[in-house]
Amino acid sequence: MIRWLAALVLLCLGAPALADEMRPVSIQFEQLSEVRWELGWRQPIASASADRDAVPVLPETCRIEGAVDWRMAPLSSVGKAQVSCRGDVAGKAIGWPAFLGQGEAILRVAPLGRNLQVHRLTPEEPSAVIAAKPSSAQVWRSYFLIGVEHILAGWDHLLFVIALVLLVARPWPVIKAATAFTIAHSITLAAVTLGFGGIRQDAVEALIALSIVFLAVEIARGKAETVTRRLPWLVAFAFGLLHGFGFAGALREIGLPEGDIPAALISFNLGVEVGQLLVVAAVLALMALLRRIRPEAEAQTLRLASYPIGIIGAYWLVDRLVG
Structure with missing residues (x-):
């Protein structure tokens, strides 16, 4: 039983490694x-x-x-x-x-x-x-693909999305939380890209790692009644604002084509959303499969998954603070 659960946890956490192989x-x-x-x-x-x-x-x-x-x-x-x-x-x-x-x-x-x-x-x-x-069509196509690339190759954003799905666990609440996360990071991505604000990138990266640790702790607490459990969309919105600064930093490094900034910004954000939805769908499918095969193992599997997520997030946090 323990070996079966360990294999399933590794399967759930295999998405980041797979995404890395997809990196262009x-x-x-x-x-x-x-x-x-x-x-x-x-x-x-x-x-x-x-x-x-x-x-x-x-x-x-x-x-x-x-x-x-x-x-x-x-x-x-x-x-x-x-x-x-x-x-x-x-x-x-x-x-x-x-x-x-x-x-x-x-x-x-x-x-x-x-x-x-x-x-x-x-x-x-x-x-x-x-x-x-x-051409404008080339800009739309290219920045859309870059957006998909960024979410699938960005291990920290990817792990946050996986942790959020594992925490919420049910399709409709996941949809609401993912929508709130999308709206929030779209706001900060647009604001920073258009020059209305910003945060130091090293601070943003450290806070993103902290958000992963926070979700891992919430998953490990099981069904304990917390604000995150009651209002996951609110927590997703708050962290989405933070992750939007991270997306903006990546887009700033890539650069934007003068004269086509709105097209590049919108298509990049759409690419991020498509990549994010692929991850959400994959994790929900794995969880549905687990409930069908061994429903009594769901709680223990989620708790087991929280430990490697928290360890990876904590490592990134320390590395980004002192590295």
Whole structure:
């Protein structure tokens, strides 16, 4: 019985690891001067067979100057290089050569004095043509995919959503809590992106970790009558405001295309919501399966799940406070 429960807990907590394997390659190609560009990329390592030395395929008029700067980050290989290009790169192709272990790559091109453009690369379309001016449809599509990527690859946001579903446990209250969380983080995401406020990013990241610890403690308390149990939508709304600052920080790092900021902001937020709903549906399905197979084990399974959630959240909290 204990082994069965442990396996089920690991299955419930397997979603973050799976999401990490879904993380795309991230490529940044930024112009520094008329001929100088900086190329940076991060390749998540999904398996031992992944090509960790892969380098983006540059336009034919560009070449890498000097040695590539390599470093290993947690679960990813990171590269950086200086590039020189002859003439305008508009109309030239740039791509990614190795999709083993990853299904897509997000390419960001930042020409000097022109709008940022974002492209999604796949094994079927491993390269993209750099546009002189990105279209509105391209902005909508690209930022939507970035939003989905951010929620699925952002372990802290992902773990918070999982913990919230485990705490509320029933479909209709989960829908209300998830809606409140969505409305709240949409408010702060828009406010920060449009320049109406903000909080230091290191403080935001620490508070997000604290929110995970808080939910883990609430789950571990079982059916104890608390404000969180009575009004989960209110707690979700309060923490949603906080998580919105985190989403805004990620979007700020990506950059927004001038002239298409509303489209980029709305499509990014819609992408976040789609990714979030996928996670909510997956966790609810697992809980429904548990109730059908072994309903008497639900309370103990939830309590068991709260410990690794709390430990991970506490580790992130300490790391973000002292790291």
